[in-house]
Amino acid sequence: MFKNARFFRLDTSFTLDAPALEERLGTRRFRPCGPIETATMGWAAPLGEDTTALAHAMGGCLLMCARKQERLLPSAAVAEAVDERIAELEAGEARDVGRAERRRLREQVINEMLPRAFTRSRRTQLYVDTEAGWLVVDAASEKQAEEVVSLLRETLETLPVKLPDPEKTPSTVMTDWLLQGSAPSDFVPGDACELRDADDKAGVVRCSGQDLASDEMLNHLRVGKRVTKLALEWDERLSFVLAEDLSLKRLRVGEALLEEMDDTDLDPVARLDAEFAILALQVRQLIARLDEVFGLLPAR
Structure with a gap:
């Protein structure tokens, strides 16, 4: 889901x-x-x-x-229609159209185009x-x-x-996981990551389908790049890309958890309900595990 x-x-x-x-x-x-x-x-x-x-x-x-x-009202279409109106006015009345009138014409064009968008x-x-x-x-x-x-x-x-406020910086922890090979046994790095220079936000390396333990990848880390996104599989239950703000992308539930539903004849609504039950439980346990790893501050 x-x-x-x-x-x-x-x-x-x-x-x-x-x-x-x-x-x-x-x-x-x-x-x-x-x-x-x-x-x-x-x-x-x-x-x-x-x-x-x-x-x-x-x-x-x-x-x-x-x-x-x-x-959906493309700005280019609005600009073109406004330019046509302005050209007609300036040609027909032999005068320049001022800034305030341009704004009014733009509002008029948008109001005319919106119902058809x-x-x-x-x-x-x-x-x-x-x-x-x-x-x-x-x-x-x-x-x-x-x-x-x-x-x-x-x-x-x-x-x-x-938002969560971790005691341990996620990018530092994930960098150590790759550089030192120190990821916990239940977090298995995948084949994709994003690396950034600590002092130069424009310096970005994005990798997909790569061996993250190779010398080529580790050399980026040795010269100071930090992991800002890392593909992970957690305990064979969830796979995802973990970002430095602790958000997850490309979230997928493990195939083993969904096998039972494949053997049952569920209507679409019942299947969504079952998928949500599985997902919510796994995410609850994952957040608790992230709390242990990164030290998420208590809520209350």
Whole structure:
């Protein structure tokens, strides 16, 4: 279900149960863009369009889905239409169009083009682990995650969360794992990583399909580059790319954990429910393990 995971630690216990959360989310249910709206954002059913519930409870976790719809209005198309209007005015009235009038023309063009613009939707799944005290967001970027967290905060009127603040610097730890071959036995480095110069943020080496223990790779580390992203497999249960901000990308559940579902005839909704149950449990245990490795500061 989740391809990415960004963690936010809850400062206080999450006290809403599924019915209470459902009621709150219903106040900001998703609706499509209006004719002159550039974007709308609200809550959709996390288990798909065939269901109606906005909050789904499983194993102490509450699953939600934020949906954002945007009208696609290319800036180049707007600029071209504005230039045409300006050219017509200047030719027809033999005068220059000032800056304020240009802004008004641009607003007019946008209002005329918006109702005809195509729309694009993006769904972002997230869940609150009420037992472990974490909010987990399936977002590829920090901006996307913060946008969804802000929506949840506005919906609930309060949401005291913060990013993890590790005692040990993740990039330093991951660098030592490769340079010293000191990764814990349950964290097996894969074949991809990103290296950066400590003093030059522009100096980046991205590797994929490489032997990370080779002399070629280790020489980059010996001259001062640091690991900022590292592909890992954890305990044969999850594989992912761990970033220096402790976010996960390319998240996949181990095949062995999904084999039982392949032997059962589950409808799509039931399968999503089962996949979420497996994922949430494994991620809960992974976060606890990351806490041991990096020293995540306590929430309360």
